Amino acid sequence: MEEQIISKAIIETYIKELISYLDVDVAIVGAGPSGLICAYYLASAGKKVAIFERHLKIGGGMPGGGMMFNRIVVQEEAREIMKEFGVRLKKYSEKLYTADAIETISAFTFKTIKAGAKIFNLISVEDVIIREKMITGVVLNWTAVDIAHLHVDPLGVKAKAVVDATGHDSEVCRIVERKLGEDFKVIGEKSMWAEKGESALTENTKEVYPGLFVCGMAANAVAGSHRMGAIFGGMLLSGKKAASLILGKL
Ligand code: 48H
Numbered sequence: 001m002e003e004q005i006i007s008k009a010i011i012e013t014y015i016k017e018l019i020s021y022l023d024v025d026v027a028i029v030g031a032g033p034s035g036l037i038c039a040y041y042l043a044s045a046g047k048k049v050a051i052f053e054r055h056l057k058i059g060g061g062m063p064g065g066g067m068m069f070n071r072i073v074v075q076e077e078a079r080e081i082m083k084e085f086g087v088r089l090k091k092y093s094e095k096l097y098t099a100d101a102i103e104t105i106s107a108f109t110f111k112t113i114k115a116g117a118k119i120f121n122l123i124s125v126e127d128v129i130i131r132e133k134m135i136t137g138v139v140l141n142w143t144a145v146d147i148a149h150l151h152v153d154p155l156g157v158k159a160k161a162v163v164d165a166t167g168h169d170s171e172v173c174r175i176v177e178r179k180l181g182e183d184f185k186v187i188g189e190k191s192m193w194a195e196k197g198e199s200a201l202t203e204n205t206k207e208v209y210p211g212l213f214v215c216g217m218a219a220n221a222v223a224g225s226h227r228m229g230a231i232f233g234g235m236l237l238s239g240k241k242a243a244s245l246i247l248g249k250l
Contacts (some may be wrong), residue, residue, distance in 0.1 A: 020117055021050040026246055027116075027159035028052070029125045029137045029172050032060020033232055034216025035165030036108040037081065037239030038246075039117035045247050049117040050157070054124040054143045059105035060167055061217075067231030070101040075198070080232030081240060085111050102231075126154055128162065128175055128212075133164050135176070135211035161246045163213045165239070168227070170218035176209060184209055187224030189217070197228030205238040207245060215242035 012037040026042050031053035043049045057063070058218045065071050074082055076095045083089075085107040089097040115121060124146055127139035164172035173186045190197075197220060204219035214222050215238045228234065 015037055017118065018120070021048075021120070021157065023158045024048045024050045025159070025250060026050075026161045026163060027125075027157055028163040028165055029138060030054075030060060030216075030218075031058045031061045031109075031119055031121070031163035032165060032168060032216060032235070033108060034083055034106070034218075034235040034239040034242070035060070035163065036105075036112045037236050038163055038165060038215055038242045039119075039239075040108070040112040041240055041243035042246060043112065043115040043117040045243075046116075047247070047250065050114075050159075051117060051119045052123045052125050052138065052140060052245075053119060053121045058109050058119060058121060062108075062232065063101050063107045065101040071098050072101045073098055073231045073233075074236070075231065075233035078236045081236045097125055110221040125166075125172060126175075128172060128179070129158070130176075130179060133210060135209060138162055138172075144242060160250055161211055161213060163215060163216045163223075163242055163246070164208075165214075165216050165242075167217045168221055169198060170214065171217065172212065173208060173222045176212060180209075180233050186222050189221040190224060190226045192229055193226040193229055194228040197226035198231060198234040200225035201228075201234035201238050202241055205241045205245070207249070213242050213246060215239050 025047040026049045028051045031051045039049045087104045087162050092098050122143050124143045125138045126141050129137035137158045139154045145152045177184050177186045204223040205215050208214050216235050
């Protein structure tokens with residue numbers, strides 16, 4: 001077993017896979033709960049899906065639970081999705097359940113990959129490709145390049161649909177806002193109000209610009225709705241809705 005063979009195996013297979021994902025049906029930015037759920041339903045329907053995640057770890061805000069108490073709360077409406085992923089729930093009150101945050105995100109990650117979606121971690125989306133008033137792809141760079149403030153030019157990926165699942169910062173939409181000026185606006189999220197934040201989320205999950213869909217916390221940030229704290233039912237339902245909107249369009 002020679003070291004250079006191990007290196008070659010890693011580099012060769014990674015590069016092959018990256019090349020095969022330069023043209024995808026859907027590019028999802030962010031591997032938090034909403035991005036993973038969205039990817040799962042799209043991949044299950046046979047679409048070619050790549051998730052680009054800035055961090056080393058997968059899961060966005062979910063593994064941290066609420067203030068590092070690594071349990072999450074989900075509502076009755078999202079129970080079916082949790083069941084589909086085989087996550088164990090504990091009934092807490094009439095309409096609320098709790099779950100282990102690590103078990104939940106592990107199940108989401110594993111089943112999403114098994115459904116056929118590919119997660120590229122340590123890669124950040126720093127720009128989008130726009131053609132004829134339509135988002136047609138994302139622009140990537142290594143997260144390490146960003147952290148080190150290196151001047152290294154990025155690479156582009158073509159996608160029939162792009163999903164902003166970047167959470168509170170709604171980064172892809174913020175980029176689009178900068179590029180389009182008057183034609184596109186991100187309002188920014190409001191203060192914490194669990195009930196209002198959760199109920200607004202489904203409606204805010206939509207195609208916000210031709211080719212660009214938004215789900216999860218980013219959807220509320222773009223629309224100027226409330227945050228909701230460590231309750232995750234809305235994130236899951238939002239990811240699923242984004243997938244069904246995209247499936248209806250592709
Ligand atoms: C690549 C990027 C980029 C980029 C960001 O924050 P997330 O967990 O997002 P959601 O919407 O799936 O879930 C939100 C939830 O975790 C949460 O924060 C809640 C419920 N908050 C309520 C409250 O009141 O606080 O995941 C987003 C992911 C992260 O992993 C980022 O690293 C990643 O997106 N990301 N990846 N390129 N430009 N920007």
